[in-house]
Amino acid sequence: MVLFFDADASLLHDDEGRVFDPAARSWRADGSRSPVAEEMSPIEAVRRLQATAARCRVPVAVVGAREARPDQLEAAEALGLQLAGMGLTVLCGGRQGVMEATCRGVARGGGISIGVLPDDDAAAANPFVTVPIATGIGIARNAIVARAALCLVAVGGGYGTISEVAFALQFGRPVFTLLDGPAVPGAIACAGTAQAADAVARVVLGLPPEA
Numbered sequence: 304m305v306l307f308f309d310a311d312a313s314l315l316h317d318d319e320g321r322v323f324d325p326a327a328r329s330w331r332a333d334g335s336r337s338p339v340a341e342e343m344s345p346i347e348a349v350r351r352l353q354a355t356a357a358r359c360r361v362p363v364a365v366v367g368a369r370e371a372r373p374d375q376l377e378a379a380e381a382l383g384l385q386l387a388g389m390g391l392t393v394l395c396g397g398r399q400g401v402m403e404a405t406c407r408g409v410a411r412g413g414g415i416s417i418g419v420l421p422d423d424d425a426a427a428a429n430p431f432v433t434v435p436i437a438t439g440i441g442i443a444r445n446a447i448v449a450r451a452a453l454c455l456v457a458v459g460g461g462y463g464t465i466s467e468v469a470f471a472l473q474f475g476r477p478v479f480t481l482l483d484g485p486a487v488p489g490a491i492a493c494a495g496t497a498q499a500a501d502a503v504a505r506v507v508l509g510l511p512p513e514a
Contacts, residue, residue, distance in 0.1 A: 378496050
């Protein structure tokens with residue numbers, strides 16, 4: 304599938320004569336395409352749509368270990384930067400490790416991160432969280448992170464991450480993993496942050512993951 308964006312009409316078309324409906328995140332037959340429409344990747348298409356009134360307001364979750372390896376922290380920060388660059392809001396557990404690295408990347412990209420904390424004090428959030436939400440419900444907040452997300456990316460992780468992945472799959476949310484993220488049936492392993500960002504963009508656009 305080839306994507307084309309008509310900036311004047313703020314419409315996304317494909318090469319099969321369909322137009323994207325942002326509200327339903329689905330495609331409908333249209334049969335026409337503006338001659339001034341510009342061909343672009345899913346990531347660029349999301350970036351363009353996020354700058355319009357048709358933006359996706361549902362956040363994307365990034366989860367992972369508090370005690371993470373350097374490569375996992377680097378990947379989490381890079382992913383946060385890429386998601387912010389697309390104009391997407393990022394949801395996480397708001398604490399340290401992968402969560403903090405992700406929020407740092409989001410902050411670098413000028414984006415918004417939401418930290419759903421297990422604590423009852425917002426001060427427990429890492430310093431890069433834009434909006435801390437102190438739930439006071441402990442690890443039960445994992446279900447909130449999974450339920451509130453459009454999709455979920457797991458960067459490494461232990462038992463807590465496994466629970467978030469399992470909740471997300473149970474709730475019908477697409478799950479992508481990086482760098483030894485939980486190998487749970489239904490989760491799709493990505494080779495790097497670029498592939499993970501592309502997978503997220505495809506979820507936003509109602510497209511299947513690239514084979």
